Amino acid sequence: MSGKPKLHYFNGRGRMESIRWLLAAAGVEFEECFLETKDDLTKLQKDGSLMFQQVPLVEIDGMKMVQTRAILGYIAAKYNLYGKDLKERALIDMYVEAITDLNELLMTHTFQPADKKEQHFATIVDKATNRYFPVYEKVLKDHGQEFLVGNRFSRADVQLLETLLMAEECKPDILAKFPLLQSFKARISNIPTIKKFLQPGSQRKPPLQEKDVPKLMKIFH
Amino acid sequence: MAQKTKLYYFDGRGKMESVRWLLAAAGVEFEEEFLETREQYEKLLKGGSLIFQQVPMVEIDGMKMVQTRAILNYIAAKYNLYGKDLKERALIDMYVGGTDDLMSFIMTFPFLSAEDKEKQRALIVQKATSRYFPAYEKVLKDHGQDFLVGNNFTWADVHLLEAIFMVEEKKTDVLSGFPHLQAFKTRISSIPTIKKFLEPGSQRKPVPDDKYVETVRRVLCMYNDIKAD
Numbered sequence: 001m002s003g004k005p006k007l008h009y010f011n012g013r014g015r016m017e018s019i020r021w022l023l024a025a026a027g028v029e030f031e032e033c034f035l036e037t038k039d040d041l042t043k044l045q046k047d048g049s050l051m052f053q054q055v056p057l058v059e060i061d062g063m064k065m066v067q068t069r070a071i072l073g074y075i076a077a078k079y080n081l082y083g084k085d086l087k088e089r090a091l092i093d094m095y096v097e098a099i100t101d102l103n104e105l106l107m108t109h110t111f112q113p114a115d116k117k118e119q120h121f122a123t124i125v126d127k128a129t130n131r132y133f134p135v136y137e138k139v140l141k142d143h144g145q146e147f148l149v150g151n152r153f154s155r156a157d158v159q160l161l162e163t164l165l166m167a168e169e170c171k172p173d174i175l176a177k178f179p180l181l182q183s184f185k186a187r188i189s190n191i192p193t194i195k196k197f198l199q200p201g202s203q204r205k206p207p208l209q210e211k212d213v214p215k216l217m218k219i220f221h
Numbered sequence: 222m223a224q225k226t227k228l229y230y231f232d233g234r235g236k237m238e239s240v241r242w243l244l245a246a247a248g249v250e251f252e253e254e255f256l257e258t259r260e261q262y263e264k265l266l267k268g269g270s271l272i273f274q275q276v277p278m279v280e281i282d283g284m285k286m287v288q289t290r291a292i293l294n295y296i297a298a299k300y301n302l303y304g305k306d307l308k309e310r311a312l313i314d315m316y317v318g319g320t321d322d323l324m325s326f327i328m329t330f331p332f333l334s335a336e337d338k339e340k341q342r343a344l345i346v347q348k349a350t351s352r353y354f355p356a357y358e359k360v361l362k363d364h365g366q367d368f369l370v371g372n373n374f375t376w377a378d379v380h381l382l383e384a385i386f387m388v389e390e391k392k393t394d395v396l397s398g399f400p401h402l403q404a405f406k407t408r409i410s411s412i413p414t415i416k417k418f419l420e421p422g423s424q425r426k427p428v429p430d431d432k433y434v435e436t437v438r439r440v441l442c443m444y445n446d447i448k449a450d
Contacts, residue, residue: 051356052319065311067318069290074311086298090284093291098273135272 005030008057013205024197025158026079076155095156140180226251229278233433245418246379247300297376316377320384331429361401
């Protein structure tokens with residue numbers, strides 16, 4: 001009997017959050033082991049668990065997987081959230097890679113020095129509303145379907161929802177000009193596994209607070 | 222009649238180089254359109270070819286694909302360079318993720334100031350020799366096979382070879398502590414499609430120079446400073 005996947009990361013979103021979302025969306029229960037100190041990271045590095053000395057690390061199906069993309073790709077394929085053929089996969093990958101680019105901007109916001117924060121915020125809003133959101137709005141408008149790819153729920157829908165919610169945390173009215181993204185958000189949030197993940201008490205992590213940054217720096221630097 | 226594969230990018234390595242390597246390794250012929258002017262880029266934008274306003278863009282099988290990783294995944298899968306099952310794919314993705322991280326340190330290199338270049342060169346060598354090369358050396362040593370994954374030639378081998386060459390350009394003897402990687406390099410370089418790609422006159426691009434940097438900045442109107450990692 002294979003055990004539940006086990007996630008090794010700090011107790012926060014970072015690069016592991018997309019993995020939590022995808023497992024949750026697929027209805028897969030998982031355990032978490034939180035790194036609290038630098039020693040916790042060093043121990044993992046020394047015992048050969050981390051191929052490139054980095055987390056995220058996910059123990060799944062007998063593998064110690066590292067590299068966020070690799071982990072997400074494996075979970076998506078295993079739980080049939082990666083489209084039905086090569087071409088659907090290509091679309092999903094295009095959409096997901098762009099979402100990841102936007103996510104990176106959102107993720108790094110808390111780490112910006114005080115004098116760069118306002119500029120960074122402006123960049124996030126500009127990129128989200130001028131580069132990324134219009135594309136997904138148009139995709140949904142053009143095919144009129146409920147899901148981004150192949151008229152079927154896929155990892156692209158999960159990752160887009162995650163990012164839309166994070167963007168709203170940054171600027172609550174950021175979806176004002178995107179009616180289809182708003183209805184997409186409502187619709188995908190209602191999928192039972194997602195709905196459950198969005199409720200208090202789930203393994204979803206809150207946004208990083210500035211006060212938590214020093215502790216994080218101690219583990220990773 | 223098969224549709225042609227066409228690459229849209231600058232006349233230089235950047236993010237497109239891994240795509241060139243993979244197509245070449247798969248024995249796939251491709252055309253290239255080089256961005257030289259801002260006007261060309263704006264024409265592509267206005268025509269709706271770049272859905273996120275960025276290059277690389279590859280026309281392949283009726284699609285205008287963007288996002289480097291998406292393009293590479295598609296090519297790898299299409300030409301059977303992505304392993305035989307989910308687990309092999311997982312390994313390939315892990316290994317490619319590592320070489321991608323290593324090469325990203327090198328990607329910013331041409332855009333740095335002279336002083337930052339020296340710092341970055343040292344960082345590249347340090348990361349290569351203490352983090353990445355040991356990982357791949359161990360993989361090859363542990364299974365003793367010719368290729369990284371599944372005893373078969375895959376994308377992971379192509380990507381690692383590309384990374385090895387790039388790091389050697391920064392320090393020629395960087396493989397000296399890694400006998401399995403040295404043998405790997407010789408072996409993979411001898412594969413006919415790769416060998417052809419490594420010969421002068423192929424579509425492989427040279428080490429980026431100031432002219433390349435100037436072209437990128439001009440086309441993308443990207444004049445902000447880039448700092449070392």
